[in-house]
Amino acid sequence: MAIATINPATGETLKTFEPLNDAEIAAKLDLAGQAFEHYRWTSFTERSHWLQKAADILEQEKADFAKLMTLEMGKPYKAAIAEAEKCALVCRYYAEHAPGFLADVPVKTDGSHSFVRYQPLGVILAVMPWNFPFWQVFRFVAPTLMAGNVGLLKHASNVPQCALAIEDIITRAGFPPGVFQTLLIGAAKVADLMADDRVKAATLTGSEPAGASLAAASGKQLKKTVLELGGSDPFIVLASADIEAAVVAATTARMLNNGQSCIAAKRFIVAEAIADKFEKLLLNKFLALKVGDPMQPDTDLGPLATPDILQDLDQQVQAAVASGGKVLTGGEPVSDRPGNFYPPTIITDIPQDSPIAQEEFFGPVALVFRVPDLDAAIKLANATPFGLGASAWTTNDQERDRLIAEIAAGSVFINGLVKSDPRLPFGGIKRSGYGRELSIQGIHEFVNVKTVWVK
Ligand code: NAP
Numbered sequence: 039m040a041i042a043t044i045n046p047a048t049g050e051t052l053k054t055f056e057p058l059n060d061a062e063i064a065a066k067l068d069l070a071g072q073a074f075e076h077y078r079w080t081s082f083t084e085r086s087h088w089l090q091k092a093a094d095i096l097e098q099e100k101a102d103f104a105k106l107m108t109l110e111m112g113k114p115y116k117a118a119i120a121e122a123e124k125c126a127l128v129c130r131y132y133a134e135h136a137p138g139f140l141a142d143v144p145v146k147t148d149g150s151h152s153f154v155r156y157q158p159l160g161v162i163l164a165v166m167p168w169n170f171p172f173w174q175v176f177r178f179v180a181p182t183l184m185a186g187n188v189g190l191l192k193h194a195s196n197v198p199q200c201a202l203a204i205e206d207i208i209t210r211a212g213f214p215p216g217v218f219q220t221l222l223i224g225a226a227k228v229a230d231l232m233a234d235d236r237v238k239a240a241t242l243t244g245s246e247p248a249g250a251s252l253a254a255a256s257g258k259q260l261k262k263t264v265l266e267l268g269g270s271d272p273f274i275v276l277a278s279a280d281i282e283a284a285v286v287a288a289t290t291a292r293m294l295n296n297g298q299s300c301i302a303a304k305r306f307i308v309a310e311a312i313a314d315k316f317e318k319l320l321l322n323k324f325l326a327l328k329v330g331d332p333m334q335p336d337t338d339l340g341p342l343a344t345p346d347i348l349q350d351l352d353q354q355v356q357a358a359v360a361s362g363g364k365v366l367t368g369g370e371p372v373s374d375r376p377g378n379f380y381p382p383t384i385i386t387d388i389p390q391d392s393p394i395a396q397e398e399f400f401g402p403v404a405l406v407f408r409v410p411d412l413d414a415a416i417k418l419a420n421a422t423p424f425g426l427g428a429s430a431w432t433t434n435d436q437e438r439d440r441l442i443a444e445i446a447a448g449s450v451f452i453n454g455l456v457k458s459d460p461r462l463p464f465g466g467i468k469r470s471g472y473g474r475e476l477s478i479q480g481i482h483e484f485v486n487v488k489t490v491w492v493k
Pocket residue numbers: 039165166167168169170192193194195196223224225226228229243244245246247248249251252265266267268269299300301398400426466470471
């Protein structure tokens with residue numbers, strides 16, 4: 039895949055980049071290794087100061103960063119502004135809380151004193167996706183650098199200018215040279231990086247095949263990985279729910295980021311008793327969405343990021359229809375304009391056991407399933423290989439408690455849409471990956487948890 043900026047709203051190639059050659063990669067690895075030797079001994083005060091400065095830059099220049107995100111991957115400009123702001127938030131969160139998260143933890147034992155100390159591991163590689171081109175990186179950068187590790191970024195090949203802008207932010211924030219570097223390389227180079235002694239661990243956010251490939255490469259080297267992979271999150275609406283509120287959240291949860299979010303609601307599992315009303319209200323909401331130029335402030339839905347994603351989604355919709363699905367709206371790519379546009383789409387009546395019902399739809403397509411009761415809702419919610427997040431809507435306490443206990447996913451949100459928040463751990467189970475980002479759990483992924491016992 040070429041490393042290039044291709045505007046998804048027009049199909050125009052705006053800028054291409056030569057990938058780094060082997061000598062250039064080796065030089066960056068050297069620099070990262072050397073940077074770690076002194077950076078690991080810097081104080082929390084220094085690291086916090088630099089990270090707060092990064093947050094200042096993100097806030098002051100959010101309009102420029104937002105334009106870059108929208109240009110490279112097509113998310114609506116207003117969402118890109120919010121993304122830059124959220125990156126500042128995660129920087130400030132870890133600047134403030136990391137010293138507490140990583141403080142020595144005393145433990146009473148038979149020693150005169152004993153404690154747990156958290157120490158950095160070294161160079162950590164981040165393989166990142168294009169869908170949240172800033173947020174995915176900053177939620178790695180903030181805890182990783184606060185812990186005293188140094189970072190290398192292999193960003194998705196379609197967002198090179200975002201990748202370079204992030205390196206520039208970290209440099210301007212005052213972090214020492216080599217503490218964070220962007221590598222403009224293709225995916226084929228990742229296994230070599232994992233084999234390099236200086237790289238101690240890696241995190242990948244992306245598809246299942248990419249995750250499996252990184253896990254295999256790091257398995258050979260016995261190096262730790264965190265994987266944040268796909269999802270087909272259920273959005274369950276039970277008969278007792280506030281349906282109007284659920285429909286508003288359902289629309290946002292499906293259309294977020296032009297439908298290309300791992301934690302987007304993808305399967306709407308609705309109690310039979312309220313299903314007609316839910317479908318009607320959802321249809322009205324989808325029809326009211328403004329599809330168009332993502333740079334315009336009033337656009338709700340922009341293009342998909344690449345022609346391949348558009349083609350894959352189109353094939354999935356056709357497979358859903360072939361399996362018995364009924365299209366309530368949308369169902370075909372937008373043909374009267376250039377770019378990778380797909381309209382808001384609702385499909386009902388897909389047989390629950392058909393293979394297509396198990397797949398992740400990475401675009402603005404809502405699959406609606408009807409269920410007779412709570413048991414059937416939970417069973418269907420859990421009937422995919424994924425386990426990232428789940429949103430469930432009910433006003434009944436017993437139902438709520440069963441949903442919390444029985445949904446097989448890394449998170450359950452009751453009467454709200456699934457979202458990431460620096461204060462809460464984020465990650466999945468099953469084929470959605472392993473390990474956690476954000477919160478205290480995220481910063482503990484890439485540290486040596488050192489046991490100290492003294493007599
Ligand atoms: P992708 O193709 O897997 O790309 C993600 C990153 O992995 C890119 O940097 C890509 O580089 C790299 N990559 C691809 N194949 C690789 C391989 N064999 N070895 C090493 N690196 C490889 O994923 P995507 O299509 O961009 O993103 C969509 C997927 O990501 C969806 O399934 C979505 O649900 C998931 N996602 C998950 C989360 C989460 O937190 N769980 C968040 C966002 C997205 P190139 O660009 O150079 O190919």
